[in-house]
Amino acid sequence: MQALLPAGSADLLGIGDDAAVLRAPDGRVVATTDLLVEGRHFRRHWSSAYDVGCKAAARSLIDVAAMGALPTALLVGFATRGDLPIEWAIDLMRGIAAECARAGAAVAGGDVSSADAVLLAVTGLGDLAGQDPVTRSGARPGDVLAVTGTLGSSAAGLALFEAGLVGQDGHAEAGLDELVAAHRRPRPPYPAGPEAARLGATAMIDISDGLVADLGHVATASGVRITVDIGLVPDNPALHKAAEALDGADWRRWVLAGGEDHALAATFPPGTVIPPGWSVIGGVSSGREVLVDGGISGDKRGLRGWEHFA
Amino acid sequence: MQALLPAGSADLLGIGDDAAVLRAPDGRVVATTDLLVEGRHFRRHWSSAYDVGCKAAARSLIDVAAMGALPTALLVGFATRGDLPIEWAIDLMRGIAAECARAGAAVAGGDVSSADAVLLAVTGLGDLAGQDPVTRSGARPGDVLAVTGTLGSSAAGLALFEAGLVGQDGHAEAGLDELVAAHRRPRPPYPAGPEAARLGATAMIDISDGLVADLGHVATASGVRITVDIGLVPDNPALHKAAEALDGADWRRWVLAGGEDHALAATFPPGTVIPPGWSVIGGVSSGREVLVDGGISGDKRGLRGWEHFA
DSSP: OGGGSOOOTTEEEOBTBSSEEEEOTTSEEEEEEEEEEBTTTBOTTTSOHHHHHHHHHHHHHHHHHTTTOEEEEEEEEEEEOTTSOHHHHHHHHHHHHHHHHHHTOEEEEEEEEEOSSOEEEEEEEEEOTTOOOOOSSOOOTTOEEEEESOSSHHHHHHHHHHTTOSOTTSOOSTTTHHHHHHHHSOOOOTTHHHHHHHTTOSEEEEOSSOHHHHHHHHHHHHTOEEEEOGGGSOOOHHHHHHHHHTTSOOHHHHHHHOOTTOOEEEEEOTTOOOOTTEEEEEEEESSSEEEETTEEOHHHHHHHHHHHHO | OGGGSOOOTTEEEOBTBSSEEEEOTTSEEEEEEEEEEBTTTBOTTTSOHHHHHHHHHHHHHHHHHTTTOEEEEEEEEEEEOTTSOHHHHHHHHHHHHHHHHHHTOEEEEEEEEEOSSOEEEEEEEEEOTTOOOOOSSOOOTTOEEEEESOSSHHHHHHHHHHTTOSOTTSOOSTTTHHHHHHHHSOOOOTTHHHHHHHTTOSEEEEOSSOHHHHHHHHHHHHTOEEEEOGGGSOOOHHHHHHHHHTTSOOHHHHHHHOOTTOOEEEEEOTTOOOOTTEEEEEEEESSSSEEETTEEOHHHHOHHHHHHHO
């Protein structure tokens, strides 16, 4: 499979020795690891091997970008059952390689083992390029809150799968296909992470648990109140269409609680010129909670909070 | 579990954000990843959780040292079945933390997921401290071959387990206990990796597949013949005793084919003063094979080779 994995510019010594050697020009390295388990993080009858590969790589690479770093490399552990077709494994590696190429990272190492489960362990590495890492704990009252990437599309796509509205061919009706695609293969905004760091972002997080839950992590770590005005979230007609198709489901639940799009949320000092691609959706004040449209949500009350108070 | 994992000196930002930030003062980072699967790489009734943790960490950290680098950090993915006692997971983390402390590395990140298998994914990172990485491909005719760490002890310990010679209390008879311990918890010689790099080692490898097999990797990568004089391998009375206890098993098979001790083998330019702790056991000449006591073994003929020609 090695031939499927192109070396990247960070690669001084790639796969084939006891370990890889990668450039870390900044003198620091950003590192994160994630597990993806069949049945829990992906389903083989809903996602192609290529999609699973993209998703697995994306999950770690966007965590790197969420620190303000450039993703440089990915290491992949792949546990597989004996009945898994070799073509599936090859397509998986192709997906991983493609997503790494999107993010500008090399596939720098791997290990394969048989197991009773199909499982991926992905470790992402990155370089800060001289910037301070952007943590969850730096948000300050007066900051503005902005997001980039899609919100709720993956969760809506999953709901379409669960409701049986995705055909055998993997497609849904016109206008909903982008949601299905978003669930299968997220498109995280990698360059936006280092961009936010350069702009002086005070806090940043990858939205993997859902917007409100992840902003709750920032509110807790920073000791601030974060307010969200859902009217400022860029409108996505596909979400309204999906809500109709699903008998009046609440599209706001997908936006506020859906995580797998891997969008980025960041807080910026007041007066920061927010670049195109980011949308200001709220702000930071004193407190220790998340308010959506004036209602309490966030880490203490969970999502029921925003439903109740909205 | 985070409280069980002490931060190391490489840790600028540890567990708890989207990713960790680690020092990489050399401007390069060494990285390697390994999977350990229950039933394949460890058995819960033969190894305590603490032992499994040590073994998992050792596996990646010695790969880092085998490049000539100082191990700096470990990231751990842990997949667990619902029926696994929480105490087992806590002891596992304690073992990981203890082995990282032995190697001088921090536990810098982790992920936990439920799965149908108990599985560990460990990623080791390291710093070259200004040295060139020591690969498998630099051995040259005229070099001397040296090893450090134990050879065959883990394999002999496994044979004692398999033969039922280890009691319910986890101990074997006097004189054999060190082999059982070696199988449970290898003691890789981490500092010897950077030491060999400073001495100008031309090639180095972690012995994980067995001495002959791993020297075969070096012989192939370097395009050289490697000769081993088994009489130069430091005598280990416990191996003889285990061979007797196992009705005349061949202790040389454990030395030549046993891998899990995670010893290091390195080649050095002629005239290098080999420091204490290393044993010269052979040399390098022209060819592309491994010879044990003058007989052909190595990658082409496998272990039957040395048995036949010895």
